Amino acid sequence: MSTLTIEGLRVEVAGKEVLRGFDLSMSSGEVHVIMGPNGSGKSTLAHALAGHPGYRVLGGSVRLDGVELLDLSATERTRHGLFLALQHPMEVPGVRPVDLLAAAGAAREGLLERMRDEARRVELRPEVLDRFVNVDLSGGERKRAEMVQLAILRPRFAVLDEVDSGLDVDALGAVARRLQEATTEWQCGVLAITHFRRLLHELTATTIHVVSEGRVVATGGAEMAEILERDGYEPFRDLAP
């Protein structure tokens, strides 16, 4: 059993403090969903956790089983068990997915075969994995390719930034089912950032957090999604200090 604890996280982007004391705690196998309006700091959280160079941490703490991740490089954070699936996974011309994953620490033995199996599970044509990382892939293919990486690397916690944006219903279902299976297959903790409730049709949320102006303003169970669906984010805005 692993735990991920975020306390008082403050992050600046382009000179503006976007996360202003963010708190969240979760355990292995749980699915936490972060919802909130545009500009509330959701994507900033994802990028700051993964050590994106454009995001500056001003304060706070992110611990994975007691180890302070903010003291670690992007590489070490991932090797310690935190994986970020991006909203817009980048093209890396000339680098093949299999070489990326081998360099990321996946065992070479049978790697291509395992990747192909994982591709089939998210209904991604395995030939796509022969191309350079994300080059000439559609938005949906990139998201599925991120799931292949996730499944090979088996992180303790997966952070998914807007994993549902730009996906059609089939792709969304495939991605959500794969995440759900990960929670039991290796007790992966899933922290999903989303705008939309539709992700939750196939992915059962343990906890939903509503974010406004850079901090969590409300936390609840799956019923929270229905409240948001009905009333929108407006009632929660007042909760921000």
Next chain:
Amino acid sequence: MTNFAQSAQAHLETLENPDARREAWRAFSELGLPTTVDEVWRYAPLGELDLDRFAVVSRGAAPEMSPFAQELAAHAGMVVRVVDAEVVEVTGDLEGVSVERVASTWSPQYASDAFAQMNCALSPYAITLRVAETAHVTSPIVIVNTTASDTSFAQVHVTMGRSSQASVVEYLEGGVNALVVPLTRYDLADNASLRVSTYQRLDASAWHVARSTGSLGRDARLRQAVISIGAHYNRSRNDAEFLGTGAENELRTTFLGSGDQVHDFRTRQYHRVGRTRSTLLSKGAVADESRSVYTGLIEIEKGAKRTDARQTNLNLLLSPHAHADSVPNLDIRENDVMCAHASSVGPLDELQRWYLESRGVTRADAERLMIQGFFYEMLATLPPELADVVERDLAETLRGVEIVTP
């Protein structure tokens, strides 16, 4: 220029057709070596070039092929082994392919090119690889071009008959403290298709001044890749000349500079007739204190309507002391054409690197993967059975390069 001139003049008397050689030598002597005042030579460290370091002698004993050359040869349908510009061995037999020794020729197009004239005076003969009309040669032809003495003036002609197809890989090695001046022609008759890759891995002390010209008949297709790792000064001029409509040329040139190397790439996409297409991608990386220059000319004649010519030059700086210049030129005398050029000079992309790191790849490995990737994109022209071999060799070379990011 006594040692070089005396030995060269003595040497050319031993070659076939000495009258023509003397004529070419006289033309070279009158022209003299270029200086950096010449715009086309301004980036070359010509002040360091002392021709008297080189003695022109007959070919010495053929050295062992390097393990890498042997590996290439093992995957080839035919191997032409060249030492100091002479064919020493041809192995393998491919239907429709012949290797001939043809008297060297001089073309007026070389009139202002001292090194090409030097080659015409001193190359023993044109190594002529002839692919017969309609022959479809599926196995690659490998030319292993080794420089074992002070100088090498190889002349290679690849002549593709009408509607023929072939794939040629030329590998250059050796050249310790040598002057290596190859002159190459690719002549493609109508509807012929040639894939040719040159992998230059000369010793880091060599002076390498190479020139190739492709001539394309109607509907001919030339896909050419030039990958340069070696030499102290590496000059690679690659021209394509379109003589028939429907012809297509794809040229990929790439280099890796390290130490105090200079890579000097020049290209000319010369569209004499319309409905022709040229795509040029030049990519290079410079590390340590190395320098590079890319100068590319797109030239479109009046009346060459519907020409499509593109030029892209991307340069990667792997050290704050390395330097890259990019000089695209357009000379277009027709309005009804499609023409584009783009260039960039900069370090590795920080966000791509972060993306790899965020998968758990270390910074050093991420940079290595990205630089390898920069070159892997250029290997598409190689026949598949040789691409893996070259890729492994390239990866091995890249492991030795220090990357200093800002």
